[in-house]
Amino acid sequence: MSIDKIQEEIVEEFALFDDWMQKYEYLIELGKSLPLIDEQYKIDDNIIKGCQSRVWLHADIEGNKVVYTADSDAILTKGLIALMIRTLSDQKPDDIVNADMSFIDQIGLKEHLSPTRANGLLSMIKQMKFYALAMQAKDQF
Amino acid sequence: MGTEILSFDVEKIREQFPVLNQRVNGYPLVYFDNAATSQKPRAVIDAISEYYQTINSNVHRGVHHLSQLATDAYEKAREKVQLHINARHTHEIIFTKGTTDSINLVASGFRDLIKEGDEIIISALEHHSNIVPWQMLCEKIRAKLKVIPFNDMGELIQEEYDKLLSEKTRLVAFNHISNALGTINPAKEMIAKAHAAGAAVLIDGAQAIPHMAVDVQDLNADFYAFSSHKMFGPTGVGILYGKEKWLEKLPPYQGGGEMIKTVSFKKTTYAGLPHKFEAGTPNIEAGIVLGVAVDFLQEIGLENIAAYEQELLEYGTQRLMEFDFMRIIGQAENKASVISFLMGDLHPYDVGSIVDKLGIALRTGHHCAQPIMDGFNIPGTLRASFSFYNTKGETDRMIEALKKAKMMLS
Ligand SMILES: Cc1ncc(COP(=O)(O)O)c(C=O)c1O
Numbered sequence: 001m002s003i004d005k006i007q008e009e010i011v012e013e014f015a016l017f018d019d020w021m022q023k024y025e026y027l028i029e030l031g032k033s034l035p036l037i038d039e040q041y042k043i044d045d046n047i048i049k050g051c052q053s054r055v056w057l058h059a060d061i062e063g064n065k066v067v068y069t070a071d072s073d074a075i076l077t078k079g080l081i082a083l084m085i086r087t088l089s090d091q092k093p094d095d096i097v098n099a100d101m102s103f104i105d106q107i108g109l110k111e112h113l114s115p116t117r118a119n120g121l122l123s124m125i126k127q128m129k130f131y132a133l134a135m136q137a138k139d140q141f
Numbered sequence: 142m143g144t145e146i147l148s149f150d151v152e153k154i155r156e157q158f159p160v161l162n163q164r165v166n167g168y169p170l171v172y173f174d175n176a177a178t179s180q181k182p183r184a185v186i187d188a189i190s191e192y193y194q195t196i197n198s199n200v201h202r203g204v205h206h207l208s209q210l211a212t213d214a215y216e217k218a219r220e221k222v223q224l225h226i227n228a229r230h231t232h233e234i235i236f237t238k239g240t241t242d243s244i245n246l247v248a249s250g251f252r253d254l255i256k257e258g259d260e261i262i263i264s265a266l267e268h269h270s271n272i273v274p275w276q277m278l279c280e281k282i283r284a285k286l287k288v289i290p291f292n293d294m295g296e297l298i299q300e301e302y303d304k305l306l307s308e309k310t311r312l313v314a315f316n317h318i319s320n321a322l323g324t325i326n327p328a329k330e331m332i333a334k335a336h337a338a339g340a341a342v343l344i345d346g347a348q349a350i351p352h353m354a355v356d357v358q359d360l361n362a363d364f365y366a367f368s369s370h371k372m373f374g375p376t377g378v379g380i381l382y383g384k385e386k387w388l389e390k391l392p393p394y395q396g397g398g399e400m401i402k403t404v405s406f407k408k409t410t411y412a413g414l415p416h417k418f419e420a421g422t423p424n425i426e427a428g429i430v431l432g433v434a435v436d437f438l439q440e441i442g443l444e445n446i447a448a449y450e451q452e453l454l455e456y457g458t459q460r461l462m463e464f465d466f467m468r469i470i471g472q473a474e475n476k477a478s479v480i481s482f483l484m485g486d487l488h489p490y491d492v493g494s495i496v497d498k499l500g501i502a503l504r505t506g507h508h509c510a511q512p513i514m515d516g517f518n519i520p521g522t523l524r525a526s527f528s529f530y531n532t533k534g535e536t537d538r539m540i541e542a543l544k545k546a547k548m549m550l551s
Contacts, residue, residue, distance in 0.1 A: 020166070020498050025549060028491075052506050052521070053490045073520065074488040075550060112494070119490055 014107035027079030055120035059131040096132035168500025176526035218432030239379035243366035248274035250391035295471035317349035322471025323479030374434030378427035450478035478527040495546035
């Protein structure tokens, strides 16, 4: 499925929630249910530092697609990571680099992506795109 | 409420803080992030506008009427601060940008006053702004930075401090009250010990000034730094108190200290205190209005404030302890109205994000004091810091919000 399509799906899912509490409960569920990253990749080299919560990110290539795994020590952050992985993982580098992540705003969770929140999420998206860029460059040879 | 000391009416006081009267995410705001910055009373807010509507002009320059009025008001504010902290002279009060700027002023001046191998002592309870300037100084001069450790309660270990002091110690810098834990350090005793070793002392008073009466002469501090924004005044201005003899010794901060030294004739033009440290047009309006904030504090009385906040601290601590697996980080015997805590293994970010949705403003994270968090081996805490406009009812609301967060996250 295309990134746009997945994002549309997520926006539709969130439209079913009446208030922030249901959204947060859903994020917490997502955060709890997903084993996001292999322990061997939960190392300092893969850490994205925010002073509020820590995020680990790992990228692999499978065929012509980038597959991401990630984790965080905060569960809300982890829930948001799950959404980002759902949209960006298993996609082509070109599409990842050009992906518009404004769906986070549309589902009413923009505040978690504010740079002042310092929870590592914003840097995570940058890093995801950066990996995709690196793979794009590799492809050209 | 069960206590006798309430010589002021909290509801009346709250009326003077317009910002408190609002809803956040649909709930009445509970502002418990006072250690980060304080809210402003109407008198302060109005005075800012009043300044621009009536006397705005540059200070210490013109002979014209407005400039004279602005200069008088600015100097009057300096005098109010002097009286407020009981400094001996008005010119011992230097206007800066804030606590950080005040500390940097002294640290940069000490480049000329220390040499390789000398030692500076700070404490492990410091805010980054009372760590980094001294680290930079020590790196530059190849002096040694020594650190007073704290115990499990978050109190500085005095025996360790005694051991660190020596004839090599040139300066000791520590906070009067820790912003992360609320520990009130025994400043007077610690200053006396430093003086006995021949060292100067800088006190970071950012958290003490809004909560207790401070007498710099009684403390016998050589330098005392604080910020207006934490004491109900405007942002962008702070104070460095320095004993006259130390301020005379320090070179000017801005404008090229080294150059001035070699041109002795020019030095005299900068020499007069306090202006030697106040290069450029200052934050005139904030300086003047800081004086209004001082009046406001004086009117309520810091003894009343301290007593009431102590009540809030006790009540908050007691209510928080109702939770299973509650960990209060920092349990010093002498403590200001700051509670840093952790709820079981719930992440502060998660808890903080949920209670924010319920209108409760807590601080989460390391509170710009990473070494403290490392010392307790935790990534950060939740922090509630109370001011005299807070109430026990607000604490009850925080407790309810925390219960909800716990329920959602467990
Ligand atoms: C103990 C302490 N020192 C220094 C500072 C820095 O103050 P400012 O940012 O106003 O310079 C703070 C502010 O958080 C503080 O709490």
